[in-house]
Amino acid sequence: MTDNSGSIPLKPDAGDTNPLSGSRAGSSGDTARMGSKAGDPGATPHLVAKDPGPAPSVQSIESDLQEVAKGGTNVDTLVARMVVDAGLATSEEVEHCLAMVRQNQSEEQNQASLMHVLVNNRYATERQLARLKQQLEAERSGQKIAGYKFLGKLGAGAMATVHKAKQLSLDRVVAIKILPRKFSSNPQFIERFYAEGRAAAALNHPNIVQAYDVGKSGEFHYFVMEFVDGRTVFDDIVKHKRYPEGEAIDVIIQIAEALQHAHEKGLIHRDVKPKNIMITREGVAKLADMGLARAMNDKEMAEAEAGKAFGTPYYISPEQIRGEVNITAAADIYSLGATLYHMVAGTVPFDGKNPSAVMHKHLKSELVPPDHVNPKLSAGISEIIEMMMAKDPRTRYKSCKDLLIDLRAVRRKESPPLAHKDVLPQEDISALVEAEHAAEAFIPQDRMSARRTPNPYLVLGLIVSLVVSVGFNIILLMRG
The missing domain is CATH 1.10.510.10 (Transferase(Phosphotransferase) domain 1)
Structure with missing residues (x-):
């Protein structure tokens, strides 16, 4: 994921690709994870995928959900709905876990939340709950686009936020870049945002991230692109x-x-x-x-x-x-x-x-x-x-x-x-090299047994040498 914020990185490629002087509209660098096409012959990369790191704690997930709920819906109620909707547990199983939470609270025991009970009883893992939290954040942000189901946020920069989503009509996972609200009424930023989509759409190559769609939904301008889980x-x-x-x-x-x-x-x-x-x-x-x-x-x-x-x-x-x-x-x-x-x-x-x-x-x-x-x-x-x-x-x-x-x-x-x-000029050398490679494809593998055509310049040289040698010998004989 690239992250282009408004400042220039002091460490190698730490973030921004915005102009180093002046302002740049709609350019983000927030990039989807993507892929397909085999590399060059003989390539056997041993570099492995990036380590996802430790799973977030239940406490950190709950803290984030409190912010999402903003004092409205109870966090346990949010979690219950998410877990059932995701198929991690049935409504009866979730109700049983909620009963355990209420029992703990009435007995003034450890104030375990529904998340703790779900994890302790192996209905869900911390990573699964974290992904559900991301999905909820996307839903609550108001960033809804017809035909797509938001699955979570991939990254954010000053110029755009990128979400993972499912395109419902084709049942495929995509990445959606969204222009922030603060830029959605600025014609310059909007034009640059659409220019990026048009530029990507003009290209069709297996080594370039593919563009699928660009448009507007409500007050949001979005750009749908290829998603690949990579690094x-x-x-x-x-x-x-x-x-x-x-x-x-x-x-x-x-x-x-x-x-x-x-x-x-x-x-x-x-x-x-x-x-x-x-x-x-x-x-x-x-x-x-x-x-x-x-x-x-x-x-x-x-x-x-x-x-x-x-x-x-x-x-x-x-x-x-x-x-x-x-x-x-x-x-x-x-x-x-x-x-x-x-x-x-x-x-x-x-x-x-x-x-x-x-x-x-x-x-x-x-x-x-x-x-x-x-x-x-x-x-x-x-x-x-x-x-x-x-x-x-x-x-x-x-x-x-x-x-x-x-x-x-x-x-x-x-x-x-x-x-x-x-x-030689580069163009001439390039042509010579390509011609040489093309010619090599037609050379017989058994070169020793291949019939060779005499080099005419070599034959001419031998004839001249022979004539000179004979003439020299005749002169010597005449003098003798």
């Missing part, structure tokens, strides 16, 4: 410090494919970072949160945002920091490079005491090669990252298509053919 790359970095090189490449290959699709559709993501890359339980990587996405040909928005920096300080490109108007796909490649750096080095590429210091380093400081930070890395992956994070967009990879050529080469334990090769 973020940031979660993995926090738990394991860094990724093994091969697994990191497998993830980045999938995200590069997703970005290539977005770029071909004319969209720039502008906020690629570890928290916006989800990993499903099957190990599939998904690019999330189109909240800062912008069409490359949207000159009106580009002019409106001129001079303002949008992105996350630890992963933002130099041209975004400068607030340039003509932001291209190269900005996403830079941010993806910064993300890959963090994944394999275990630290962000540039750090500082505040966001301004970090951004200044993106602009001016020389990048410490990742293999100097983590000596276990191959030279190839370091070369790729350095090219992705070149200060000048013109010296980065020209496209994610070119980037993928190098990533796949290093994954095969080969040298990256394109990284920092200045002999």
Whole structure:
């Protein structure tokens, strides 16, 4: 779950992707858990799903329910209804538990609540009651949308709240992002919120979170998207410090494919970072949160945002920091490079005491090669990252298509053919590499037995050598 609040994080990717100067409407970064598509061949991620942590206590759940009830309905009555509705216990069993509660109260024994009795008699667990509490909170918040049943809150930021819900018509679990009430009457925030939905809906790729619906219900503006129970790359970095090189490449290959699709559709993501890359339980990587996405040909928005920096300080490109108007796909490649750096080095590429210091380093400081930070890395992956994070967009990879050529080469334990090769234009080298790979597919496996066609240049060279040799010998004979 990403959390974009109004302040800029001082720790790597701790939260906000709102503008670093000025205000940004409707951009949240609150992201659903999602997934599907197998990773690159040979990928066998061993990173495990995030530990859910200890179950909440009955006391904490009761305290939250007291707040939800707000002095109205008795908490035990709320709990009784929730447990019966969820099928955890029958009405007779709940009534029996309530009788035990009343008996304890009359005998002035320990003031056990219905929750305690349900847990002690194994009708429900703390986790089950916590989930029911979340569902009740969603219901009581007034956030009801026809055709969906709210199951609980997934996360919240300054710009949106994300809920887990069931789409009743298709009987599937989804995530619903809702614009807060305080922004629901602001045309600028509403437009940005719908722009995110439109941007996501324009994309159809197995490595991008799928958009299902966007609309308004009552006073609420909502955006329905794919839900997957997974984790973020940031979660993995926090738990394991860094990724093994091969697994990191497998993830980045999938995200590069997703970005290539977005770029071909004319969209720039502008906020690629570890928290916006989800990993499903099957190990599939998904690019999330189109909240800062912008069409490359949207000159009106580009002019409106001129001079303002949008992105996350630890992963933002130099041209975004400068607030340039003509932001291209190269900005996403830079941010993806910064993300890959963090994944394999275990630290962000540039750090500082505040966001301004970090951004200044993106602009001016020389990048410490990742293999100097983590000596276990191959030279190839370091070369790729350095090219992705070149200060000048013109010296980065020209496209994610070119980037993928190098990533796949290093994954095969080969040298990256394109990284920092200045002999030919990138397009020519890319074409040569692809032609070479295509040709290799037709080479017979038994090369020794394959019939070879003589090289005409070699034959000509041999003939010339023979003629010169014969002529030289004739001259020697004539002199003798």
